[in-house]
Amino acid sequence: MIVVMKPHATEEMVQAMVRRVEEMGLKAHVIVGEERTVIAAAGVKRDRHQTELESCEEVEKVVPIVAPYKVASKETKPEPTIVSTRNLKIGGSHVGVIAGPCSVESEKQILQVAHQVKAAGATGLRGGAFKPRTSPYSFQGMKEEGLKLLALAREETGLAVVTEVMTPHHVEMLSQYADVLQIGARNMQNYHLLQAVGETRLPVLLKRGPSASIEEFLLAAEYILDQGNKQVILCERGVRTFETHTRFTLPLATVPYLHERTHLPVVIDPSHGTGIASLVPPMCAAAIAAGCDGLILEVHPDPSRAMSDGAQSLTPQAFAETMQACRKVAEAVGKELG
Amino acid sequence: MIVVMKPHATEEMVQAMVRRVEEMGLKAHVIVGEERTVIAAAGVKRDRHQTELESCEEVEKVVPIVAPYKVASKETKPEPTIVSTRNLKIGGSHVGVIAGPCSVESEKQILQVAHQVKAAGATGLRGGAFKPRTSPYSFQGMKEEGLKLLALAREETGLAVVTEVMTPHHVEMLSQYADVLQIGARNMQNYHLLQAVGETRLPVLLKRGPSASIEEFLLAAEYILDQGNKQVILCERGVRTFETHTRFTLPLATVPYLHERTHLPVVIDPSHGTGIASLVPPMCAAAIAAGCDGLILEVHPDPSRAMSDGAQSLTPQAFAETMQACRKVAEAVGKELG
Amino acid sequence: MIVVMKPHATEEMVQAMVRRVEEMGLKAHVIVGEERTVIAAAGVKRDRHQTELESCEEVEKVVPIVAPYKVASKETKPEPTIVSTRNLKIGGSHVGVIAGPCSVESEKQILQVAHQVKAAGATGLRGGAFKPRTSPYSFQGMKEEGLKLLALAREETGLAVVTEVMTPHHVEMLSQYADVLQIGARNMQNYHLLQAVGETRLPVLLKRGPSASIEEFLLAAEYILDQGNKQVILCERGVRTFETHTRFTLPLATVPYLHERTHLPVVIDPSHGTGIASLVPPMCAAAIAAGCDGLILEVHPDPSRAMSDGAQSLTPQAFAETMQACRKVAEAVGKELG
Amino acid sequence: MIVVMKPHATEEMVQAMVRRVEEMGLKAHVIVGEERTVIAAAGVKRDRHQTELESCEEVEKVVPIVAPYKVASKETKPEPTIVSTRNLKIGGSHVGVIAGPCSVESEKQILQVAHQVKAAGATGLRGGAFKPRTSPYSFQGMKEEGLKLLALAREETGLAVVTEVMTPHHVEMLSQYADVLQIGARNMQNYHLLQAVGETRLPVLLKRGPSASIEEFLLAAEYILDQGNKQVILCERGVRTFETHTRFTLPLATVPYLHERTHLPVVIDPSHGTGIASLVPPMCAAAIAAGCDGLILEVHPDPSRAMSDGAQSLTPQAFAETMQACRKVAEAVGKELG
Structure with missing residues (x-):
């Protein structure tokens, strides 16, 4: 999950978000870019984490990395079902x-x-x-x-x-x-x-x-x-x-x-x-x-x-x-x- | 319901379609245009009539005239429901x-x-x-x-x-x-x-x-x-x-x-x-x-x-x-x- | 720009991609997650960088972080144009x-x-x-x-x-x-x-x-x-x-x-x-x-x-x-x- | 072209519309149904006729019968262009x-x-x-x-x-x-x-x-x-x-x-x-x-x-x-x- 902060988010807001991500049991990586700061949140995610982070005012958007289906996925079972x-x-x-x-x-x-x-x-x-x-x-x-x-x-x-x-x-x-x-x-x-x-x-x-x-x-x-x-x-x-x-x-x-x-x-x-x-x-x-x-x-x-x-x-x-x-x-x- | 015949429908095909419309208990009006013949079918229609006529090979399309909802319609009850x-x-x-x-x-x-x-x-x-x-x-x-x-x-x-x-x-x-x-x-x-x-x-x-x-x-x-x-x-x-x-x-x-x-x-x-x-x-x-x-x-x-x-x-x-x-x-x- | 690698991308592929990102003059941050590795690429980007990275076989997707319009953006000029x-x-x-x-x-x-x-x-x-x-x-x-x-x-x-x-x-x-x-x-x-x-x-x-x-x-x-x-x-x-x-x-x-x-x-x-x-x-x-x-x-x-x-x-x-x-x-x- | 009149259009409104259609050089056929009256307008139509009729207040809708493209049509040239x-x-x-x-x-x-x-x-x-x-x-x-x-x-x-x-x-x-x-x-x-x-x-x-x-x-x-x-x-x-x-x-x-x-x-x-x-x-x-x-x-x-x-x-x-x-x-x- 990639959390993109709003353009003028302060260092303080970023740190608050990092704590929030860590409270979810995820590991936070902060990347400071020229125009935006993004936080990469790694670990086992639950659907509601994305919802929660999206609702934070200082967050511009949250980009999920992994598809939410599991049993249907070829990553779970590579051979075709007949x-x-x-x-x-x-x-x-x-x-x-x-x-x-x-x-x-x-x-x-x-x-x-x-x-x-x-x-x-x-x-x-x-x-x-x-x-x-x-x-x-x-x-x-x-x-x-x-x-x-x-x-x-x-x-x-x-x-x-x-x-x-x-x-x-x-x-x-x-x-x-x-x-x-x-x-x-x-x-x-x-x-x-x-x-x-x-x-x-x-x-x-x-x-x-x-x-x-x-x-x-x-x-x-x-x-x-x-x-x-x-x-x-x-x-x-x-x-x-x-x-x-x-x-x-x-x-x-x-x-x-x-x-x-x-x-x-x-x-x-x-x-x-x-x-x-x-x-x-x-x-x-x-x-x-x-x-x-x-x-x-x-x-x-x-x-x-x-x-x-x-x-x-x-x-x-x-x-x-x-x-x-x-x-x-x-x-x-x-x-x-x- | 307006039945539009295909461009080269013969007189015979038109007559067959008229009989078909009449079998449905509808009244058929034939209008011969320069490029298409259309049959207007008036009377109480049932949903499946449109389906049936659309399936006839010599028919180009069927255009319904009246909306299929009744009780919800303002034509049934003009005053607003509160x-x-x-x-x-x-x-x-x-x-x-x-x-x-x-x-x-x-x-x-x-x-x-x-x-x-x-x-x-x-x-x-x-x-x-x-x-x-x-x-x-x-x-x-x-x-x-x-x-x-x-x-x-x-x-x-x-x-x-x-x-x-x-x-x-x-x-x-x-x-x-x-x-x-x-x-x-x-x-x-x-x-x-x-x-x-x-x-x-x-x-x-x-x-x-x-x-x-x-x-x-x-x-x-x-x-x-x-x-x-x-x-x-x-x-x-x-x-x-x-x-x-x-x-x-x-x-x-x-x-x-x-x-x-x-x-x-x-x-x-x-x-x-x-x-x-x-x-x-x-x-x-x-x-x-x-x-x-x-x-x-x-x-x-x-x-x-x-x-x-x-x-x-x-x-x-x-x-x-x-x-x-x-x-x-x-x-x-x-x-x-x- | 966030580069999401395919599920089974090897360490080698990740390193090759990092070099590629650096060749573009961007700074690469690698984040190894449980299911995917992502590379955050920070710096001044050009439109074609996204296209190039998307075309690499070992890349699943590339997520842009910043909108591509500049002069129209409120970030450039906050007060409304009349x-x-x-x-x-x-x-x-x-x-x-x-x-x-x-x-x-x-x-x-x-x-x-x-x-x-x-x-x-x-x-x-x-x-x-x-x-x-x-x-x-x-x-x-x-x-x-x-x-x-x-x-x-x-x-x-x-x-x-x-x-x-x-x-x-x-x-x-x-x-x-x-x-x-x-x-x-x-x-x-x-x-x-x-x-x-x-x-x-x-x-x-x-x-x-x-x-x-x-x-x-x-x-x-x-x-x-x-x-x-x-x-x-x-x-x-x-x-x-x-x-x-x-x-x-x-x-x-x-x-x-x-x-x-x-x-x-x-x-x-x-x-x-x-x-x-x-x-x-x-x-x-x-x-x-x-x-x-x-x-x-x-x-x-x-x-x-x-x-x-x-x-x-x-x-x-x-x-x-x-x-x-x-x-x-x-x-x-x-x-x-x- | 089929002109569908509004539900409560009077005989007078229908006659006015018939005159209008005839002014366009088209032949009008009136079909009185149980719920709607429709007027079929046959003859050579011009694009603006449909627009004009649609704009009349007592008209519910106008249904064109013939497609407006001519030279591209198979009706004009049946054999495929190579x-x-x-x-x-x-x-x-x-x-x-x-x-x-x-x-x-x-x-x-x-x-x-x-x-x-x-x-x-x-x-x-x-x-x-x-x-x-x-x-x-x-x-x-x-x-x-x-x-x-x-x-x-x-x-x-x-x-x-x-x-x-x-x-x-x-x-x-x-x-x-x-x-x-x-x-x-x-x-x-x-x-x-x-x-x-x-x-x-x-x-x-x-x-x-x-x-x-x-x-x-x-x-x-x-x-x-x-x-x-x-x-x-x-x-x-x-x-x-x-x-x-x-x-x-x-x-x-x-x-x-x-x-x-x-x-x-x-x-x-x-x-x-x-x-x-x-x-x-x-x-x-x-x-x-x-x-x-x-x-x-x-x-x-x-x-x-x-x-x-x-x-x-x-x-x-x-x-x-x-x-x-x-x-x-x-x-x-x-x-x-x-």
């Missing part, structure tokens, strides 16, 4: 593909699409039974009935089921049906929910909040990891920026950036990341070329009849073509799709 | 002032600051007992013990207690201590939580998410209103933008913009909105001049010893001076502070 | 008011509006003769003819003329007509233009670019100051964020933040900052309460017939009412309007 | 590669790097002689001397020279040395400069401004095209968002989105887009997989001694490895690199 459940493998040389509709709508719909995405090469099945919707007047999902249909689709196809959990008291029930619990972007900082899924031993797919920094994202993962659940999959699904021509802005540099800092695998969601079906195939290819460990995609038998997110859903045929194109890109970067 | 509990009045000609520490830290701390802010003119007391913290390793609040201290401070001062609820199963317990339930920015779209507070009859202070659009913000309020709880206070606390010199960017135009669209009162949080204590007083004055219905502020007896958010907390003395300055601005715009 | 030309006074206890149409459209229009804004209390007249327009097919201004009309309006009313210059070779010509040269937001980093206006001795109103950081904004001012022109007025006109309900997001915290760092006066443009005429009056009041040194506003005799920016222009009557309301707020904060 | 100069081919099946240092620093530096990038497969040479720098105190480039060195490097290697022009009166001089004129991101809306390069017959590489919308980007291209210069290369170099872990946020969905709307080729700049050398190689691969027509990259013989942008520059060896990896990805998507 999440594997049923046929779905995410991480290492595997690019897992999770496909399916935004919402489970009927038995016919989910079974049909499950078989279609399986045939095209998917190894995971997505489908929402509990749907977080911006408006209270929108379709909120089939709830437990939808989970049963997902389980049925799994039975028929062998695909791992990935589905969203919205509130802590649903975690137990969903755990009976799901292979991977998904935390939606809106809930990335719903800490009670993160702790609840952290207490299970199911893999968790954690979506980045639309305005979360990478540090906040990894700290959200840390809430899960801290409960002993080590199988966290990070999912970039686009961030909210001034751009309005796409639903969100999809920053693929997240992939290599996270790979430099964390051992957790990184999955891309180009459906939400763009919001436009025709942009999904090129962004799948780009995500793989950027080194991602998996894709999560919306596929609907008839997007124009979908109860949610139709505009960004691929048809089963477009999905099959996308898989073919992506397989070549995966090979070009030394990975295996599906 | 929230009043104990001495705290928010709305109409009253600019309510809720002040207190980020976190309840001890009996001494909360009682001291409660008396101080009361003396300076506050009518509500803020203080977190359950704290949503970015890192799992940060101080998480005193929990129920903290709530008891807040109730004690209320008993001594008469200030209305405003405190945050983080998860649905805490709502009942918090309702025993709080006068106003606060939904934090991170939980603005935690729909189960919104519904749970909607089922109480306590006023709810709903913070805008850092990247929520105004429409999403009002739809989050709608989740609460839809449960029959009509006392929703909207709180702007800053949005996340490219600006890093302040903690968030505080867009005060939110105040008059919301006042044009909703009857719900609007409160400003300049502490989180700027993150820097020295910027809080001018932004309080600016918020009042912009027409806000209340302020929520962090005040700590010794900010440099605060367990959270010290850098943005006012000292009791700075708060008292701010109140004095704000009283004049409130008068200048025909309002009453506190 | 810009005064004809009746227009900006800074100190004066809140200057510059009003007028987006574009000069005709003699009748500009003379009419000049008299109207003068009567209501404005001391400056804005009006574009050279218009930067997003589309090449939009009205580009009346050019020199427009400048002559502005000069005529000045003659009749005594208002100081503020008008935009778009390219270096126009500077001389515009200087014959203008009292204040305006640099538009799109040109904030058009360095040749900044240098050209820096060579004149006319006050310059420099608009913040829609995504410029405060540091970039002050460095743009520094380009002008560095040429010897000390009369720079900083203008916040809104930044581009994810918000779309207003044209831009107007961050009023810019006002006190800049006042803490620079002696230059700060003017607010709520017309561009919101893009919606009905939001302009409350944001004028808020800007004054936040401590601004001036306002620049669009006023048009008949906004619905304006050739540009009609939606954000006040009618002369709305402007007069706004001035009345603002006068009270200015008094409340100890300032004088106009 | 820019070809010396060995550099951008567009069609060619992924052009422009590489070189941020700034020309010396004869030795530019010749060395030119030979190195040529050997690795580049077909264009970048290098700044006139440098737009955020601070007036930073290195501003070698100016004409630098251009001569670029011409020398071209002579020796055959690489096409791409270099930035900052102000209109330099256009003629730069045209003697450059094969492609680059407009930097800061100058995307410097309209006099756009017109000046539009008057030449050299290809222009136009960088997207860091907060420019796609529509503004294409309208900037339109300024060049409108002067008769048809060889415009669009360059995405990252946008400014709340993300700070990378220098900018690089939105690769720009590539397929632009390809759907314009015939102009699209080039990606992952050096500025990320600002971190280690992220450049994966983002090059991702850009190609997303379908881009070219790359522009910073390569420096010794990044840690670079006078600008060292942190984002590849070493010649890293560049050669990147080219090898990219060649495979290009093949996988049916394109040819270089």
